[in-house]
Every structure is written in C-alpha cells, then in structure tokens.
Amino acid sequence: MDINACIIGGGSIGGVLAYYLYKGGLLRIPVYYRSVEGYHRILDKRSITIIMPFSREVFTIPVEPRLSIVPLDKCDFIFNTVKAYDVESTIELMKRLSHKNSVIIMLQNGFGSYELVADRLQEAKVAVGVAYIGAERLDASTIRYNGGKTIIAGCPGKPSYELTLISNILVRGGMDFRVTSNVEYYRWLKLALNCVVNPLTALTRQRNKIVLSKNAEELVDRILDEFIQVAQKHGFMFDKTYLKNYVYKNAELTRENLSSMLQDVLRGGRTEIDYINGFIAKELEYPGLNYFITQLIHLLEGADDEGKG
Numbered sequence: 001m002d003i004n005a006c007i008i009g010g011g012s013i014g015g016v017l018a019y020y021l022y023k024g025g026l027l028r029i030p031v032y033y034r035s036v037e038g039y040h041r042i043l044d045k046r047s048i049t050i051i052m053p054f055s056r057e058v059f060t061i062p063v064e065p066r067l068s069i070v071p072l073d074k075c076d077f078i079f080n081t082v083k084a085y086d087v088e089s090t091i092e093l094m095k096r097l098s099h100k101n102s103v104i105i106m107l108q109n110g111f112g113s114y115e116l117v118a119d120r121l122q123e124a125k126v127a128v129g130v131a132y133i134g135a136e137r138l139d140a141s142t143i144r145y146n147g148g149k150t151i152i153a154g155c156p157g158k159p160s161y162e163l164t165l166i167s168n169i170l171v172r173g174g175m176d177f178r179v180t181s182n183v184e185y186y187r188w189l190k191l192a193l194n195c196v197v198n199p200l201t202a203l204t205r206q207r208n209k210i211v212l213s214k215n216a217e218e219l220v221d222r223i224l225d226e227f228i229q230v231a232q233k234h235g236f237m238f239d240k241t242y243l244k245n246y247v248y249k250n251a252e253l254t255r256e257n258l259s260s261m262l263q264d265v266l267r268g269g270r271t272e273i274d275y276i277n278g279f280i281a282k283e284l285e286y287p288g289l290n291y292f293i294t295q296l297i298h299l300l301e302g303a304d305d306e307g308k309g
Contacts, residue, residue, distance in 0.1 A: 024173030
C-alpha cells in the first residue's frame with residue numbers, strides 16, 4: 001500500500017520528522033513553508049541538512065518545498081509542526097491537503113492547538129502527538145538534532161488504528177513512534193515537563209541543564225504544585241515525586257539542548273507560553289507562580305506595548 005505524508009512547518013521538529021520519514025522509505029516529502037524567503041532557500045537545494053547528535057554526522061534529506069498559500073498535494077498523513085499560535089492560520093491549508101481518509105497529526109506544545117483544530121475540522125480525523133525531541137534550527141535549511149526520538153500519538157476519545165500505517169514507516173526509519181489509546185495522559189505528562197523546562201530556560205537564557213541546579217528546585221516544586229491542582233480538575237492524578245523525577249530525568253537526557261521557548265526568545269519572536277504555563281494559570285482560581293511566569297515571558301517577547309508609560 002502506497003502511503004504519502006506531508007509536513008506543515010519546516011522548523012526543527014518538521015526537519016527531524018522529514019529525516020525519519022525519508023529513512024523509513026518515503027522518497028517524496030512535501031514540506032510547506034509560510035516564509036517566502038525560507039521556501040526559496042530550500043527550493044534552491046531541494047533538501048535540508050540534519051546534523052546528528054553526538055557523532056555530528058551530517059545527513060542531506062531531499063524534500064519538496066511548498067508555499068503554504070499554494071497547496072499542491074493530497075496527503076494521507078499531515079504532520080502539523082508549526083508553533084501553537086500559528087495553528088489557526090494553517091486550518092485552510094489542512095483542509096486543502098486532506099482527503100476523506102486523511103489523518104492530521106498535531107505536534108504543538110501545551111493545550112489549545114489540538115482542541116482548536118478538532119473543533120474547526122470536525123469531519124477530519126485529528127490526532128495529537130507528544131514529542132520528545134530536542135533540535136535547533138540553525139538556518140532555513142539546517143537542523144541541529146540534539147537527541148530524543150520518541151513521539152507518542154493518538155486520537156483522544158477515538159480509535160487510532162490508522163496511525164499504525166505511518167508508525168510502521170517512522171519506526172523503520174529509526175524513530176520511537178508509539179500509538180496509544182490514552183494520549184491525553186501523555187499530553188498532561190508532557191505539559192508538566194514543558195511548564196518547568198521551557199520558561200526556566202527562557203528566563204535564564206540557559207540550556208536545559210539549568211533545571212537541574214539546586215537554585216531551581218523551589219521553582220520546580222511550586223510550578224508542579226499548581227500543575228497537579230489543574231490536572232486534578234481534569235481528572236488526572238499525579239504524584240509530585242514521580243513528576244519531579246520525570247522532569248529531572250528528561251532535563252538530564254537533554255541537558256545541552258536549547259528549549260524551543262529559549263530559541264524563540266533568542267530570535268526575538270513569540271513563544272508558546274500561553275499554551276503551557278498560561279494554560280495552567282487560566283485554570284487556577286488565583287494568580288499563582290505560573291501566572292507571573294507567563295507575564296515575565298511576555299515581557300521578554302516585547303508584548304507589543306513598547307513605550308507605554
């Protein structure tokens with residue numbers, strides 16, 4: 001059975017996905033770019049470069065660049081890897097790329113993106129993926145892969161058997177791609193990790209290992225206390241000791257990685273803070289630490305109010 005897949009968003013996660021799809025046997029991988037400049041950079045080469053972790057071996061992965069405003073494909077599997085705040089702008093593109101049996105896999109951090117797409121594309125099969133991948137986009141066509149190769153995916157409240165087809169390709173390529181009927185649990189677990197690592201690295205402008213420092217421990221505790229309260233409201237019970245060990249283990253495994261939020265801050269761009277700590281803050285009944293963290297990250301973003309006062 002021939003299977004095709006396309007990627008919306010040519011950033012670091014999109015690049016790593018293209019690597020595993022190609023290694024798994026897909027020779028034609030359309031990648032959709034919003035930036036005209038980025039599109040032309042890739043068009044000149046028709047490939048992206050992946051610098052592997054540890055060995056620093058370099059792979060050239062052929063891709064077919066596309067402009068988001070010109071959908072040319074019908075895709076069995078559509079991986080949406082854009083930032084959470086850009087998801088709404090890709091809804092029409094996802095409609096145009098889909099056919100009646102397509103599966104859309106949303107790969108954003110935090111909560112809100114999947115919910116938006118599931119609501120707006122109710123006739124589509126929409127899955128969500130929880131990615132444990134560290135990577136940095138060095139330029140339009142170069143990704144430095146810093147480790148991690150796991151994606152846990154599923155369709156909340158629905159069977160996910162279609163994902164087995166794309167899972168087989170990705171696993172053959174070397175990715176640890178798991179299909180689960182309990183993806184909501186993994187979304188909450190990943191949120192616990194993101195709401196600690198992302199803002200603490202962005203605020204200190206340090207790599208993930210800053211989370212392991214003794215000075216960070218009280219902040220980790222308080223962030224997770226609020227996370228546990230919100231998760232409980234939604235029916236998910238988490239043990240704090242387990243969560244701390246989980247956060248520390250993942251921070252250690254990716255200690256030299258620049259979190260996606262830190263990369264956004266260093267570029268002077270928007271972050272996904274509203275979908276991570278901002279989500280926790282909204283769900284609390286009082287302005288806790290996650291609320292103030294969210295406000296501090298917005299200050300780093302510039303928040304469109306330069307010069308007020």
